[in-house]
Amino acid sequence: MKVTINDKTLEELEELFLKEGYQKFRAKQVFRQIHVNKVNDFDQMTDLSKDMREELSQKFYFPSVKMENEFVSKIDSTKKYLLSLDDGNIIEAVFMNYESRKTICISSQVGCRMGCKFCASTKKGLERDLTAGEILEEVYELERINGDINNIVIMGIGEPLDNFKNITRFISLITDEKGRNLSHRSITLSTSGLVPKIYELADMDIDVNLALSLHYASDEKRRRYMPIANKYSIGQLIKACDYYLDKTKRRVSFEYVVIDGVNNLDEDVNNLVSLFAGKNIHINLIPLNPIEEFAYGKPKNSALRDFRDKLSRKKLNATIRRSMGSDIDASCGQLRNNYAR
Template identity: 50%
Template sequence: MDNILNYSLEELSNWMKENKESAFRSKQVFSWIYKGVWKFEDMKNLPKTTIEKLNNSFSIEKPKIVHKYESKLDKTTKFLFAFNDGNIIESVVMKYKHGNSICISTQVGCRMGCKFCASTLEGRIRNLTAGEMLAEVLLAQETIGERISNIVLMGSGEPLDNFDNVTKFIELVNADYGLNIGQRHITLSTCGLVPKIYELADKGYSITLAISLHASNDKRRREIMPIAKKYSIDEILKACDYYIEKTKRRITFEYSLVSGINDSVEDAIELSQLLKGRLCHVNLIPVNEIKENTLRRPSKKTIEEFERTLNKYKIEVTVRREMGSDIDAACGQLRRKYLEGRD
């Protein structure tokens, strides 16, 4: 049985016509779904015969909330969602003055192997469908009782490793018949799958692309990111230049600062030289410490010196404000802790 959340308006309209229903019923169905209705029987303006056909062909797959954690520090809310097959993923809602942002997962686990990330420790179990990603947003929005206006594809998983489902999700969540979240309010984070960056650029979206760089040279990057053995920084930057040219959008380079690994002034100078003249912004992220490795966060003084050096070389930079630190809100931490406790 198909999950109707995977369907676009056009696809559902075609199904309606094939099943001797009026195409306008599709808009009625989606109107209910995007208001948070999860049962066809509760869609009051649908005839019983239409509801029966829908029930025979579709499900509306609502994940189960396994746990919900709320930060006492900044109102960040972290969800552990379970799908029908028992797989667990996590999503985080962050509240800002400009609106609510959600960081969603795109895969169950991840196969990229980045040393600083807890979500990659068991590898990738499976991809999420576009509808499952959409359900993360719908259920989180329903639970907090407020509209979500910004989406970050930066939770568990590598979005470009699940390209078709992720791009369909972007189109579904952007659609005016759905949540109507503008593409400029969507950020996609990738560790740098070069061919897919070109493919994404050719889609012509106006989303923000964020590149997980985390090092200023290939040698150091290979130490913490296995993907660096496949694609060099030079190849990634050429793909980024193409993306900027095609979309006219500024790229964010994410840089996790790890004590004694990539946090020196020399690293900052080298990073500045790499990015000089590009339409970009650097997001410095003091590394989230996890028990499975020895990577440690630099001192506040070191972080400030790194930021100062980038500013000196005219590179736009911010230091990410840590959200939900009291609820293990960083990527993959909570899911792993839950799975360890279940075993």
């Protein structure tokens, strides 16, 4: 049976190649082709003999992540992609071209089981995890289309820490100095708050930027809209994030989807002050993307600014996330859901 090749470390490839009777340096050639040249076809590895390329294609394969559709903003250069996998499942990714950097937002699962009521990605539940090889190929496919990127945010479809083994392997591979060599600080991982996995990630010295999807400043409200809150309290989340900061020296940001009249009240301001006063954190305010399964609409810009200003007056570091590609705006998971229909 064929096995994937792009999810192997250089050391694992060297061991595999030696067992197959190949010289050790061939593994380094293949590793470089995959992670530096972003090759996903053995026929393109022309530094190998034709016989070796044919032999490798009989033993190994590359997982397929193929662009099915591209949506391009007429306002800026933001692009949204529908990507198909080998089994026919669909995921989404986004390319954002800022003045000083190119950023992509990638998916970590097919669907999601977290059940947040305001999120379209979770409405069909979890189909399966993406493998480390598929996540890598997702990144490399977007780079083949758009050129090398500077930053990765793992904020697309899925809960990254619910796919812990594959997401940490992906991070280790894409930051390997012998391969793609992306900086750890160029990666941001977003989680709805799987507390034990935050501790585990901190202890692995994978010091990527951590973004916690908080969204509500009290346990009562958070439990109403985010099932994960029934398992882990906000106090437990903050303690885990403090541990992450202490271990990695990476400031934690807190994602806060603003739902006007629900979580931007004076009581929410006071609760956020109680949680974060004196802490080195950042609150990222995000306007709600309306979906048909959730009754609330997108907040007015004035409501966002008013909430930010109230937090700033309380000495909390809060900013409003810049809106990119507003003319092709579809909440995370919505493109996939519409495609499936």
